[in-house]
Amino acid sequence: MSELQTAPKSRRNTELLLLLLALVVGVGANMLVGLDQDRAFDQDFFAQSITLAAVALAVHVVLRLRAKYADPVILPIVIALNGIGLAMIHRLDIATGDAAAARQLMWTGLAIAAMIALIWLLRDHRVLRRFTYISLIVSAVLLMLPLLPGVGVELNGARIWVNLGFATFQPGEIAKITLAIFFAGYLSTNRDLILLAGKKVGPLQLPRWRDLGPMVVAWLVSIGVLIFQRDLGSSILFFGLFMVMIYVATSRISWILIGLLMIVFGGFVAFKLFPHVTARIDGWINAFDPEVYNRIGGSHQIVQGLFGLASGGLTGTGLGQGRPDIVTFANSDMIIAALGEELGLVGLSAIVLLYVLLVTRGVRAALGTRDSFGKLLATGLSFTLALQCFVVIGGVTRLIPLTGLTTPFLAAGGSSLLANWLIIGLLLLISDAARRPAVPGPSGASHAPRPVSGVRGRSTTGRARTDGNRTHNTREVKQP
Numbered sequence: 097m098s099e100l101q102t103a104p105k106s107r108r109n110t111e112l113l114l115l116l117l118a119l120v121v122g123v124g125a126n127m128l129v130g131l132d133q134d135r136a137f138d139q140d141f142f143a144q145s146i147t148l149a150a151v152a153l154a155v156h157v158v159l160r161l162r163a164k165y166a167d168p169v170i171l172p173i174v175i176a177l178n179g180i181g182l183a184m185i186h187r188l189d190i191a192t193g194d195a196a197a198a199r200q201l202m203w204t205g206l207a208i209a210a211m212i213a214l215i216w217l218l219r220d221h222r223v224l225r226r227f228t229y230i231s232l233i234v235s236a237v238l239l240m241l242p243l244l245p246g247v248g249v250e251l252n253g254a255r256i257w258v259n260l261g262f263a264t265f266q267p268g269e270i271a272k273i274t275l276a277i278f279f280a281g282y283l284s285t286n287r288d289l290i291l292l293a294g295k296k297v298g299p300l301q302l303p304r305w306r307d308l309g310p311m312v313v314a315w316l317v318s319i320g321v322l323i324f325q326r327d328l329g330s331s332i333l334f335f336g337l338f339m340v341m342i343y344v345a346t347s348r349i350s351w352i353l354i355g356l357l358m359i360v361f362g363g364f365v366a367f368k369l370f371p372h373v374t375a376r377i378d379g380w381i382n383a384f385d386p387e388v389y390n391r392i393g394g395s396h397q398i399v400q401g402l403f404g405l406a407s408g409g410l411t412g413t414g415l416g417q418g419r420p421d422i423v424t425f426a427n428s429d430m431i432i433a434a435l436g437e438e439l440g441l442v443g444l445s446a447i448v449l450l451y452v453l454l455v456t457r458g459v460r461a462a463l464g465t466r467d468s469f470g471k472l473l474a475t476g477l478s479f480t481l482a483l484q485c486f487v488v489i490g491g492v493t494r495l496i497p498l499t500g501l502t503t504p505f506l507a508a509g510g511s512s513l514l515a516n517w518l519i520i521g522l523l524l525l526i527s528d529a530a531r532r533p534a535v536p537g538p539s540g541a542s543h544a545p546r547p548v549s550g551v552r553g554r555s556t557t558g559r560a561r562t563d564g565n566r567t568h569n570t571r572e573v574k575q576p
Contacts, residue, residue, distance in 0.1 A: 104533045107168035108160050114172035115152050122148055122179015125415060129187040132416030140186065144201055148179055151208040158212050162219065163528035167461060170527065173454045174505055174520050178204060178513075180447065181506035183415070184427070184434055191421040196508045203510035210514060211521035221525045225469045228281025231274040238267035238274065239321065254326045254500055266511035268321070268330050272337065272480055273518060279314075279338055280472035283345040287468065290346055314338035319362050326372050329491075329499030333483055335359065340479045341472055380497040397424045401433035401492050412440030427508040429500060432492045448489070451504075455482045458523045464530030474526045477519045 123145045130136035152175045159166050182204070186197040218224075224231075241258050242248035249257040249264055257264040283290075318335035321327050339355040366373045375393055382388045383395035383402075390396070400423045407413065420426045420434030427434070436444045458478030462471045481504050488507075491498035502512040 104165060104531055106160075106164040108156070108164055111159070111168035111171060112156060114169065115156060115175060118172040118176035118179065119149050119152060121176045122183065125180050125183035126186060128415040129183050129190070132414070133187075133190050135190065140197070144182055144186065144197065147201055147205060148175070148182065151205055155208060155212060158215055159524065162215050163524055165528045165531040165533075166524040167457050167527035167531070170454065170457050170520060170524060173450050173457075174517075177447070177450055177454075177505040180435070181431065181503075181508075184420075184431060184438075184506070185508050187416055187438075188421055188427045188434065190416075191419075194427075196427050199510065200508050200513070203513045206510070207514040207517035211517045214518060214521040215525060218525060221470055221473065221522060221529060222467055224277050224473070225281050225284070228278055228285070231277040231281070235271045235274040235278065235317075238271040239317065241267045256327045256330065256500075263510065266509075268327070269511040269515035270518075272330075272333060273477070273515060273522075275314075275317075275334060276337060276341070276473060276476040276480060279341045280469050280476055283341060284468040284472055287345050319366070327500055328373065328376060328497065329487055329501035332487055332499065333480065333501065336483045337476055337480055340483075341476045344475050345468075345472055376497050376499075380494065383494060397430065398492075398494060398498055400424070401430050402494065404433045404437035405493070408437040408440045408444075410441050412436075412438050412443055414438060428502055429488075429498070429507070430492060431503055431507045432489055435506070436492075447506075448485075451481070451485045455479070457527070461523055461527035461530050465526050466529070466534075470526050470529060474523060477522055480519065481516070 126141055126144055127136060130138065130141050135141075152171070155171055159171070182197060182200055185200050189195060189197045242255050247258050248255050249259050251257055251264070256268055257266050314335055314337075318331040321331045321334065335355070335358075339352065342351050342355075343349075367377055368374075379388055379393075379395040379398060383398050385395075388394045389399060404418065404420055404423055407418065412418070415438050418434075418437040420430075420437050423430045423433055432444070435447060439447075455478050458474055458481070462474035462478065465471055465474065484501050484504050487496065487499055487501050488503045490496040491501075502509045504512065504516045
């Protein structure tokens with residue numbers, strides 16, 4: 097009996113309609129800010145609105161040409177978040193006299209241009225598997241750059257920036273992408289070996305010592321970032337990224353238990369030995385202690401953010417009606433507090449739901465793609481966005497210690513904006529591969545597209561192949 101299969105559709109028209117809705121949200125938020133400040137429809141408003149609309153439509157056209165089966169929901173969500181962020185940064189600029197919105201708009205254009213170049217030139221995400229160990233080397237170089245004398249720049253107690261002459265850049269933002277490529281390539285290649293080797297202790301399948309190497313490297317990288325760069329947020333992000341990807345690759349709870357033990361041990365040692373970690377934990381636990389509140393680098397920023405969220409209430413004070421500028425770094429580290437004050441719990445919940453939807457679409461692309469490298473890469477990149485949101489929102493709401501990470505697409509910061517738009521480009525490519533029609537075989541059966549050169553798996557001719565707990569000898573059979 098034949099099965100009726102629905103032909104895949106590109107859904108680009110759906111994406112265009114959602115893009116128009118996203119632009120209404122972003123441009124509308126900017127318009128409300130201008131109306132409240134008696135600066136509606138000024139030069140800044142038209143510059144931001146036209147630029148945002150132009151780059152959004154440019155990406156849409158490129159997707160029609162190069163990745164017409166890409167997920168139609170991902171791009172509109174990100175445009176809406178980017179537009180809301182621009183509106184809030186513009187609103188804070190009016191209160192503080194800064195020009196962060198102009199810089200954010202410039203970085204938005206550069207980041208989207210880089211993403212368009214990625215989609216246009218890469219075409220097939222599986223090519224990245226060739227650069228597994230090169231990605232590891234690039235990650236190490238990027239993380240070492242801020243520590244070099246004359247290159248690295250220390251700001252606000254953290255040494256995570258490099259001086260480009262015209263601006264500062266955070267190489268660690270790009271390192272999270274290259275690390276995800278390395279982890280995906282390594283785990284997709286060595287998954288079977290990691291699963292089958294090792295000792296079984298009760299219900300747990302423990303890995304071999306040699307297979308613990310990548311986890312130890314990831315742990316040392318995260319500890320090194322915490323110690324030398326004094327960046328707690330990136331430290332959590334890098335190790336959390338590897339933990340998520342190795343669990344998805346193996347489905348073994350033993351890896352999670354080992355990772356948690358390493359986190360507890362590393363965190364305890366860092367808390368005891370390094371003053372900046374001790375101060376961060378103390379400001380989290382004793383935030384309302386007057387001595388901690390008034391101390392330099394204390395809990396003033398956290399408490400003022402909590403007061404802003406409380407004053408916003410359920411529906412918020414309205415865009416332009418609050419005082420989010422009181423909070424230090426309101427346009428970057430604490431932009432969630434600023435949005436919570438003026439949009440309230442309802443508006444902030446809507447933003448969180450946009451992030452949830454974005455992450456689920458990325459995971460859906462991972463589930464749909466036909467190659468293990470793409471599955472792991474899409475999962476890692478999706479959870480990178482999720483971990484950033486959790487760490488930032490958890491720190492602002494005092495669920496966990498406050499860190500220096502930025503909220504994706506909302507907060508001011510060119511490095512973060514560039515890296516996160518590149519992540520979106522990779523997710524769009526993987527979703528295109530997942531939704532693209534399969535190439536029919538000679539017998540009419542549906543087959544996955546042929547792997548690109550250099551990505552093909554090893555030949556099984558005359559070698560043993562494992563299937564569950566059984567081992568079979570297989571030989572290549574030629575078709576008649």
